[in-house]
Amino acid sequence: MKIELSEHFTYKKILLYSLPNIGTMLAITSFQMADGFFVSNWLGVSSFAAVNLVFPLLMMLVAPGFMIGEGGSAFISKLKGEGNIEKARQYFTLLVAVIFIWGAFFSTLMVIFLPEIVRMLGASEELVPYCLRYGRILFLFIAPLLITTSFQSLWVMAEKSETGFYLSVVQGVTHVILDWLFIVVLEYEIEGAATATGLATIVNTLITLWYFSRPNASGLHFVRFRFDLYRLAKICYNGISEMVDAVSVNILELVYNLQLMLLLGQLGVAAIGVHSYVGEVFLSVFFAINTTTVTVVGYKYGAGDFDGIRDLMKKNIVLTLGLGFVMTAAGVSLADDIATLYLGYDPEAHAFATRALRICALEFFLYGFCLVTSGFFTGLDRGTISAVIAVCQSLIAPIIFIYLFPVLFGADNIWYAAPAATVVGAILGTAFLIKKMPLLGTEED
Template sequence: MEIKLSDHFTCKRLLLFAAPTIGTVVIAITYDVIDGYFVSNFIGKTAFAAVNVIYPFQLMLSVVGYMFGTGGSALIAAQQGKGDEEGANRFFTMIVKFALMTGAVMALLGCLFLPEIGALIGATPEIMEYGLPYGRTLFLFLPVMIVGYAFQSLLITAERPQFGLYLSVANMLSNIIFDYLFIVVLEGGMVGAAIATGIGACLNGLVPMCYFARPNSSSLRFVSCGMEIKPLLGACYNGLSEMVEDMSTSLIFVFYNYQLLRLAGENGVAAFGVVIFVEGFFTAVFCGLALQANSIVGYHFGAANFTELKSLLKKGIMLNLGFGLLMFVLARFSASVIAGLYVGYDAEVCAMAEEALQIYALAFILQGFNIYASAYFTGLNNGKISALIAFARTFLVQTAAIFLLPMLLGTAGLWLAQATAELVSALLAAALLYACRREYCGEG
């Protein structure tokens, strides 16, 4: 069944349209899950801790792609809603070009400042012995990785979300094959793990670029154009919330690692590694629903279809709250199995990881609602409110919780920090949705 951005969306239709994107995000998360499994079981827990130290910094740079993708998608979809196909293609081309150039700059910065970043967060020399070759090798692939992140949203706007799913499946399979080859067979260590991840990332970026450079059946294509500063800045500003959210998440990981190194040492960082891999995998549904909301809401906002905008908000909230409860139950009851899979060779780390995941699971209940509310405002081209929700959720409240709750509850306070942030942010998001209702109700 072909689904268009201009369609009326029921809950079923939203899920069907979001399914390829959800699958894409789920599979994208497995890249890190697979890397973590091979590194932990075939190189060791110190190497696993190193991945968890380097991963936030690498993510902090690569999430620029989400800014281009989500902000650009809303801008492009609005042009499509107005019937300006030429303008949509021009903006699409500029965004991809600029994402690639930005990635090259970010890669250089990453390679130069990685040792200083590791020292700043208190990583031990033993951890950085594994972390430096892993990070520097991975940064060589960063330009294409950033473009790949951007295409996660842009493919939805092009009405080809299934394309992203196919690429993610190919990426996952290549990651498994090359992780096994470079880590187990060739004993390439951390460099091998980074190369395996980088090869897969090339599929997500290079294949779509080749597709849109040729005549195709999608609603978008590359065209000859220069760089227009105003629409590029508009896309960056509008997608700022998604970049703020993911970059804040990266900084939060750094704060977690800093506190864990202080309170629980290397074992605490390894246990947290299990939590963040599972958190990413379990929240893929929320991210998938949010990514498709950018394009759908952006299209109907451009078309001034306020009836559909109200319907999308109501149905999106219902779906995300329902999935949030499901994710909470799954995380609670699967904690022991997941901990054993990653760090079962170390009883102390395994017990810590199981406890952490069971407490952290509370965050999943409201997480989807907050992510969707932020994405909804991005679709309305209101990057300011979207960024406010994202910043409060992923950085402001959670940072305070990370440093204050352990004073009262010890290490357990760290595992409650995310749930605390989700609760406070849900109250803020609900208030802002009510206060800004004229934007999607068409009143006044």
């Protein structure tokens, strides 16, 4: 069932249009869970803790892919809505070129300065060698990881989201097979985990670049382009809230790791690592719905369909709150089983992880609402409002709570920081919607 951006979106159509991207996100995050499973169960707690210290830093450097993908999708969708397809191709090509420049630059920096960086992240002397062995390989693959990240949105904008889903499945299956081969069979240890991640990502990237290197059914392909710094800055500014959402998740992991190393040691880092894997699976559904929101709102805004925009947002609110309730209930009830899967061989680490999972699951209830509210304003080219919601909910509030809650309530209550932050984001998002929604299509818009 092909759904056009110009159609009226019912609940069914929102889910159907989001489904390939939900599948894409679930495939990516599910296979990352498998990666953690191999590392923890075959290499032990120290290797698992090292991976969870280094990987958030990688994802922070890859997060601009969300900014370029979401901001670019909103702008290119607007150009398509206006019928300006050639210009859309030029900006599409520009964005891919910028991604490669960014990736090459930061790969070089990270390989050079990695020893100093891992110590800044709070790695103990026991963990530093593991972090270096893992990171020196992993950071070589920043550019292809940026491509796969940005195209989670760009495939949807190109109305080829099912292709993005299939590629993610190919990448994920390749990742699991290589994990098994390098870690279990060949015993390459933590270097094998990093190599598996990188090579699986390259498979996805090469197929993506090949597809858009020639004319295709999406209408978008690589063409000659002019470097437009002003428009690039506008695209990045408009998509910055999505980058903030992605960066903040990983900054929080880094801040959590620093605090947990001080308060609870590497067992605390292992516990938050398990939550990160599970949280990524649940939250990926919201990220996928948000991608639909940005793309459809951007198109309808360009076409002047303001009633369609209002109706879409109302449905998104109901949808994300309903899904959030189900996810919270699932997270709480399955906490013990999930902890057993990853850390069942270590009773103390298992106990830490079970408590962390049950408390952190509370953030799922309001997270989707915060995300699609921010994405709604991205689609309207209101980057400032979008960024305010994202920064407060995903960065400022949780960091304050991470340091405040252990002082007020004890070290073991640090896990409540993320759920409390979503309440802050929901209050801000509601306030902006009440103020701005009635103004759509008016002179005050």
